[in-house]
Amino acid sequence: MLDFRIDTFLAVCKFMNFTKASLYLNITQPAVSSHIRYLENYYNITLFYYLGKKMQLTNEAKILLEYATTLKHDDIFLKKRFQDMKMKQTLVFGATLTVGEYMMPNVIDHFLSTENNVMIKMKVANTKKLLSYMNEGKIDFALVEGYFNKMEYDYLYYCQELFVCVGSKEFGIDAVDDMSELFKYNLIIREEGSGSREIIEQYLSDQNLSINDFNNLIEISNINTIKQLVSNNHGITFIYRVAVEKELETGLLKEIKIAGLSIKHDINFVWRKNSVFADYYRQLFNQYFEVE
Numbered sequence: 001m002l003d004f005r006i007d008t009f010l011a012v013c014k015f016m017n018f019t020k021a022s023l024y025l026n027i028t029q030p031a032v033s034s035h036i037r038y039l040e041n042y043y044n045i046t047l048f049y050y051l052g053k054k055m056q057l058t059n060e061a062k063i064l065l066e067y068a069t070t071l072k073h074d075d076i077f078l079k080k081r082f083q084d085m086k087m088k089q090t091l092v093f094g095a096t097l098t099v100g101e102y103m104m105p106n107v108i109d110h111f112l113s114t115e116n117n118v119m120i121k122m123k124v125a126n127t128k129k130l131l132s133y134m135n136e137g138k139i140d141f142a143l144v145e146g147y148f149n150k151m152e153y154d155y156l157y158y159c160q161e162l163f164v165c166v167g168s169k170e171f172g173i174d175a176v177d178d179m180s181e182l183f184k185y186n187l188i189i190r191e192e193g194s195g196s197r198e199i200i201e202q203y204l205s206d207q208n209l210s211i212n213d214f215n216n217l218i219e220i221s222n223i224n225t226i227k228q229l230v231s232n233n234h235g236i237t238f239i240y241r242v243a244v245e246k247e248l249e250t251g252l253l254k255e256i257k258i259a260g261l262s263i264k265h266d267i268n269f270v271w272r273k274n275s276v277f278a279d280y281y282r283q284l285f286n287q288y289f290e291v292e
Helices: 004-017 018-025 030-043 059-086 097-102 104-114 127-135 195-206 224-233 245-250 278-289
Strands: 048-051 056-057 089-095 118-124 142-143 152-169 186-189 216-219 237-240 254-255 263-272
Touching: 004 018, 004 030, 004 059, 018 030, 030 118, 030 152, 048 216, 056 059, 059 127, 059 263, 089 127, 089 237, 097 104, 097 118, 097 127, 097 142, 097 224, 104 118, 118 152, 127 142, 127 263, 152 195, 152 224, 186 224, 186 237, 195 216, 195 263, 216 263, 224 237, 224 254, 245 254
Parallel strands: 089 118, 089 142, 186 216
Antiparallel strands: 048 056, 142 263, 152 237, 152 254, 152 263
């Protein structure tokens, strides 16, 4: 059972304000202060300090936050596991849009074919949101394509996917020698926090370029809408090839070759670092998620 004072510490870290933490926890502000003092005395550290009027975490508090977040996640997971023993087992995980829409259907089909007493809940969101859900204990693990802090999360390599530039079948260019030749067109792109956006932003940054160099940015959080807009020749996009394989095969979309562009990105199976359930996650991955 997680010590209630750790819950208080996590609430203070969330709001960086004792009053807001007390309202969130439905306890008094003196109680919040008492819980924090107890932790500081127990660990013989200082957790917070003020820079001007703004509360800051000490280096020790940052370390405690990392471990407390994992402990909170494991506590929620443990309670759920005990509940599953009385009822049906529940598998709660997350996947980024590309993974959730184009890779997970086969995995879930395989899982349901071998397990007939399992409830599955899959949350589909961008990498940033999935990591937040994991920290809050809303999901147990996630399959993500975006960047994550390997100091905070353990992971297993799932697969590697090719990242390509595509346009409509009417788009007048099949290949370019330089990315800048495409800047006069609209770039249709995912929202901030999505893995695919981070990938193209990082690639452009490495070339001293930016997504803002394109004529116009059209930000869409839905892959099918992006494909529809591109097919109607409203712009180009950068996307995992697995997400447009059917459209490329039927000729609805076409790949635009860019000299020097070769982006292959890893998809990873991720969970909170130092989780006591790490062996369970590895077993689950090896049984159902490992790509043959």
